[in-house]
Amino acid sequence: MAEMSMQEKFAPNSICFGCGPANKKGLKIKSYRSGEGLKMEFQTSEEHQAFPGIINGGIIGTLLDCHGNWVAAIALMDEVGGEIPPCTVTASYSIKLRRPTPANSKLIIEGKVAEINGKIVKVELEMKAGEKICATGEGTFVAIEEGHPAYHRWN
Numbered sequence: 001m002a003e004m005s006m007q008e009k010f011a012p013n014s015i016c017f018g019c020g021p022a023n024k025k026g027l028k029i030k031s032y033r034s035g036e037g038l039k040m041e042f043q044t045s046e047e048h049q050a051f052p053g054i055i056n057g058g059i060i061g062t063l064l065d066c067h068g069n070w071v072a073a074i075a076l077m078d079e080v081g082g083e084i085p086p087c088t089v090t091a092s093y094s095i096k097l098r099r100p101t102p103a104n105s106k107l108i109i110e111g112k113v114a115e116i117n118g119k120i121v122k123v124e125l126e127m128k129a130g131e132k133i134c135a136t137g138e139g140t141f142v143a144i145e146e147g148h149p150a151y152h153r154w155n
Contacts, residue, residue, distance in 0.1 A: 005030030006038065006070050010085055011154035018066030029063060031070040037112030037123075038071045044105055055101040063109055064125045064137040065093050071111035072121035072141035079116055086143035089150050091120070093139030101127070101134040119143040 014020035031038040050056035073085035115122040125137040
């Protein structure tokens with residue numbers, strides 16, 4: 001049996017457009033442990049284009065945001081030796097589009113923790129198509145408490 005992604009294991013009912021396994025029209029990213037953080041692969045398709053042959057920047061932003069969120073959640077889980085990650089949300093993120101990202105390509109996105117401060121995690125991200133870096137990013141993600149509207153979103 002193939003290894004389950006973090007999303008399939010910890011949030012099988014999530015409807016998030018980027019990473020929710022239960023969203024039939026979503027991107028359904030799958031993040032896996034790798035080295036110091038998480039890694040994912042994403043196969044682009046025609047509907048992800050901004051113009052012929054090039055992927056839309058919003059799709060790139062969504063991939064980096066959702067993957068970064070999972071990097072943070074898993075890091076917080078590991079930090080306390082937990083068995084399930086806390087629900088985290090994006091406080092801020094930014095991306096730098098370094099070159100056009102080709103359509104119909106497999107993207108590799110790697111994320112690692114830059115800093116953990118209590119419930120706040122800063123993450124660094126890199127996205128490649130082939131061997132070329134197409135985008136980089138960073139984000140700040142926060143573990144939330146019961147009462148926050150997104151608290152039960154992974155259940």
